[in-house]
Amino acid sequence: MAAPQNPRGPRPAGVTVGRVGLYGFLAISAAFFLLPAYVMVVTSLKSMDEIRLGAIFAWPAHFDLSAWLTAWSGACTGLTCNGIGVGFWNSVKITVLSVAFSVIIGAINGYALSFWRPAGAKIVFGLLMLGAFLPFQIFIYPLVRGFAAIGIADSLAGIVLVHVLFGLPLVTLLFRNYYAAIPVELFKAARVDGAGFWRIFLEVILPMSTPMVVVASIFQTTGIWNDFLFGLVFAGRDNLPMTVQLNNIVNTTTGERFYNVNMAATMLAAAVPLVIYFVSGRWFVRGIAAGAVKG
Incomplete structure (x- = not known):
């Protein structure tokens, strides 16, 4: 049995290429904005010993939430250390x-x-x-x-x-x-x-x-x-x-x-x-x- 044909005819090659280019541009743009956010999140979940290894894109070996607690209630803002x-x-x-x-x-x-x-x-x-x-x-x-x-x-x-x-x-x-x-x-x-x-x-x-x-x-x-x-x-x-x-x-x-x-x-x-x-x-x-x- 023959496959049904597209009533609108074959899709032009230019449309397909244009759509691929559009999705590629969107993916690059998303990565451009999301990559710094990813680095910030994973860095905040690492210990200082792990950060010193220099692998900023690496996933944390052990999730450590102590930095978040310190930032909220213990980080120093000058002479006081009551956090943000x-x-x-x-x-x-x-x-x-x-x-x-x-x-x-x-x-x-x-x-x-x-x-x-x-x-x-x-x-x-x-x-x-x-x-x-x-x-x-x-x-x-x-x-x-x-x-x-x-x-x-x-x-x-x-x-x-x-x-x-x-x-x-x-x-x-x-x-x-x-x-x-x-x-x-x-x-x-x-x-x-x-x-x-x-x-x-x-x-x-x-x-x-x-x-x-x-x-x-x-x-x-x-x-x-x-x-x-x-x-x-x-x-x-x-x-x-x-x-x-x-x-x-x-x-x-x-x-x-x-x-x-x-x-x-x-x-x-x-x-x-x-x-x-x-x-x-x-x-x-x-x-x-x-x-x-x-x-």
């Missing part, structure tokens, strides 16, 4: 507060600029976007002097305010573009029914904003969690985030350098953004697609 765990909880406080305030304010800004459009709305939006393109380093000294004058220098309030201010341009742009795709008839119908600014926002607009809330939260969480400069300048000694603590662990040179502890501390510092991306990836793609319209 303190910085973790500081980063949690800073990130949760900063993300909550920036997303809420950004959603309100995007809502106002999309539907209410007060006088000078285009100028305000243009200034916000200008703030997104200016190097934030030029604002550090004026902010330090200003925060010192009002009494919030080296405090949790100061570092949270900095992240909120510098996150507003991006968050406002995301919500404004997202709301531009919502039919304006919904807004007009609510206005006819007598709803005001806050009632329309809370009962009509905000319930439809879940995908963009997730996207904005992911962007903000990643940026704030990975921040080093703002945390170093504005957080103060009692609120140093995890990235600053990681830098202190890696650069503390009192005797032997423990590479397994350094790798474990680095993985712990990167764990939260990775988990967020894996857990909320579907919402992230949906929100990006929904907000990819011209505002």
Whole structure:
């Protein structure tokens, strides 16, 4: 019995070669990014005696989790040796507060600029976007002097305010573009029914904003969690985030350098953004697609 023929005809050779090339490129790209992560993981699971052998790609002969425990609660960050765990909880406080305030304010800004459009709305939006393109380093000294004058220098309030201010341009742009795709008839119908600014926002607009809330939260969480400069300048000694603590662990040179502890501390510092991306990836793609319209 003859084999059934492909109704579309034989596949062109160029298509097959192109697909092989595409998969080859993807495989090389994945290896390029995954190989350093593999080296970090296996190094963190080795003892220092095994690391000194120099076989950085070799699988650990014996799994040793002591480096992870030391990185969390015993690694030295200068004169203190309480690990990176303190910085973790500081980063949690800073990130949760900063993300909550920036997303809420950004959603309100995007809502106002999309539907209410007060006088000078285009100028305000243009200034916000200008703030997104200016190097934030030029604002550090004026902010330090200003925060010192009002009494919030080296405090949790100061570092949270900095992240909120510098996150507003991006968050406002995301919500404004997202709301531009919502039919304006919904807004007009609510206005006819007598709803005001806050009632329309809370009962009509905000319930439809879940995908963009997730996207904005992911962007903000990643940026704030990975921040080093703002945390170093504005957080103060009692609120140093995890990235600053990681830098202190890696650069503390009192005797032997423990590479397994350094790798474990680095993985712990990167764990939260990775988990967020894996857990909320579907919402992230949906929100990006929904907000990819011209505002």
